[in-house]
Amino acid sequence: MTDATSTRLADLTAVSAQLRADRAVRAKRAALLKHVFLIAASFVMIYPLLWMVASSLKPNDEIFGQLGLTPSDPQWSNYTSGWNALPVSFTNFFWNSAVVTVLSVIGNVISCSFAAYAFARLEFSGKTIWFALMMMTLMIPYHVVLIPQYLTFLQLGWVNTYLPLVVPRFLASDAFFIFLMIQFFRQLPRELDEAAMIDGCSPFKIYWAIILPLSLPAMTTAAIFSFIWTWEDFLGPLVYLNDIKDYTVPLALRMFLSQDSVSEFGQMFAMSVLSILPIILFFVIFQRFIIRGIAMSGMK
């Protein structure tokens, strides 16, 4: 190797090292730019919620015309006075919401896992047709079936009770959850059922002792979504509950708006914050399940 070629070679390595370093710097800069953009975007996304929390602690004259998020003198009293600002206390509304939500979650998990087990694991005549019909109900807008359902419940004397909100959940009325669970059940190895069947287990035993215990993540996901949607549900309670004593939290919040002059914005925001607090808590604790649930079922 001559001297000249070795210097050329050294030059080349230097150049390529320089190029590689350049590329690394550029990649780093791109990543930094990405983070700056994403942080700015997440701030914009979260800002309305932060503003709501801030406003719940502000005196009325500080709420509007201000972008700031720090109340000059935090008014914790907004929470205590807001709790009792309506003719019925929020203790009542939260209790009502809790009753409806807990019963709905139980109903959804039991009835939808039954149907999902049948569709995912059992053979029966007419299965394909029933499955297609079940998937079609996903598309039906609630507004279309609402009127005849209302008229039926009116006949039964169920209006102004929680029955129209809860009983349908025990009849697997949310096909979305059936679909979600079917997706999950299908991932469980078939050999488990077959082995159990050979050992003489009935389908009921298999459901109870094998499928359910192995599907806790799916059940949790369904329970969480069911909780969130029932807790936030507005149309159902709006149609079926007319007595303020029976109101759920969303209906109560709406009363802040329908009062002639909303003079107490701070109280309204305070109760709004409390109303979404359970959802945020659930989200923080069960985020993993929620995000996987969406990826698995591709919905909402």
Add this chain to the structure above:
Amino acid sequence: MSIRSKLRRSWPGYVFLTPWLIGFFLLSIFPILASLYLAFTDYDAVNAPVWVGLENFQYMFEFDYRFWQSLKVTFLFVVLSVPAKLIFALIVAMLLDKGIRAVGWYRALFYLPSILGGSIAVAILWRQLFNADGVINSALAVFGIQGPYWLSDPNYSLYTLVVLAIWQFGSPMLIFLAGLRAIPQDLYEAAEIDAATPSRKFFAITVPMLAPVIFFNLVLQMIEAFKSFSGAFIISGGTGAPLDSLLFFTVYLFNEAFSYFRMGYASALGWVLLIIIAAFTAIAFWTSKYWVHYENERG
């Protein structure tokens, strides 16, 4: 197989299916048929329904300007909100896709609004954000822009709901993320060797490979947009005000049924909504064969 042995094999399936079957007939089939019947009647929920033939539909199409207004508002909402929502969802999903740090945090923060967006608390909040002296106008004022009266000016009111819908781009974003992960990386590596530009990579690889997911999100978000109710109901004070500019189809239907007790007419409206949603889903499926390519049928 004889019918008997078929039945014997089938019965556990039907036992497990029973709650759903009861619900299916009582809460879906019966109400759908009942609402079809009611659509041809005049019914106030007190006196027996009176058969009026096609009168409800005739009135709807020929004279009911609020029906046409509600259709216009709803379509406008779908057209303005769905594409923008999907574009945001795709941009953010692509930024989060390539092994970025703290991806879990971003994902959670971007998804949070989707989970809260349907609540009344957020609808109430939105009303205040778009108040004449609310946050939006204060922010615009920083840039020297005089914001409009969002809530009382019918030319602007719909945008409050469009922004609310776009704010909830989290779930299509998560679905896009899952879709992006499924694209084989060697396609991008091959393109890099050919010195393809980022935009060429996007249109030649990402878009066609992601087409089924885009299509899925499009259909789903369209249906959701047609059905949306609470936001418009709360922000318009329950009536579709100002000047019916927030008269979503669902809000109109709700008021016909439960404020004026015109159950027959409201049922007719319900069937129109059902047909619109079914038609749009069918169109989306039908046109999908021209632009959606599933990976396993390449060629």
